[in-house]
Amino acid sequence: MLKPLFMVVLGLLAGCAVFSDDPRVRTPGAMIDDQVIETMVKRQIWNSDPAFNSSHLIAVSYNGVLLLTGQVETADLKRKAEDIAASFDKVRKVHNELQVGGPISMVARANDSWLTTKVKTKMLADAEVAARKIKVVTENGTVYLMGMLPRPEADAAVEAARSVYGVQKIVKVFEYI
Numbered sequence: 001m002l003k004p005l006f007m008v009v010l011g012l013l014a015g016c017a018v019f020s021d022d023p024r025v026r027t028p029g030a031m032i033d034d035q036v037i038e039t040m041v042k043r044q045i046w047n048s049d050p051a052f053n054s055s056h057l058i059a060v061s062y063n064g065v066l067l068l069t070g071q072v073e074t075a076d077l078k079r080k081a082e083d084i085a086a087s088f089d090k091v092r093k094v095h096n097e098l099q100v101g102g103p104i105s106m107v108a109r110a111n112d113s114w115l116t117t118k119v120k121t122k123m124l125a126d127a128e129v130a131a132r133k134i135k136v137v138t139e140n141g142t143v144y145l146m147g148m149l150p151r152p153e154a155d156a157a158v159e160a161a162r163s164v165y166g167v168q169k170i171v172k173v174f175e176y177i
Helices: 002-021 028-048 050-054 075-086 106-125 151-162
Strands: 056-062 065-072 093-096 134-139 142-149 169-176
Touching: 028 050, 028 056, 028 065, 028 075, 050 075, 056 134, 056 142, 065 075, 065 134, 065 142, 065 169, 075 093, 106 134, 106 142, 106 151, 142 151, 151 169
Parallel strands: 065 093, 142 169
Antiparallel strands: 056 065, 134 142
């Protein structure tokens, strides 16, 4: 009884080693950390100042690199959001792409969702793009591409996104490996 249990535990530990040895691979632990970062950063920002109530704020994390997008009413709120995000231990870098102004309309948000779908579909159809390693975020026609990729794969992803009708701008938030 003890020997089979030992073999199962040993097999599981060997499988965990596969997740942690390659620095080019985003581990399950990093994925969980990213979800926690997104939730906690948004909560902390919202709770820090009632002025954020009129903001449209998106926080997306990929391997500890945090992207802030959306709209805030003032430049001070933009700086405050970045400072709060940067204060988290697991956040390695903050890309603050918040725009100063009122929130975009629901129609614009629906269009952004449609653009994200079209960009992801285009990437999935392109054999040169590692689509499963790329997170696509669209805000007000601007497409943000996040992931850990070699430059040629990142360039292919940008070209795929560029070819989608309706994309106004592409911002690369890649970590090059």
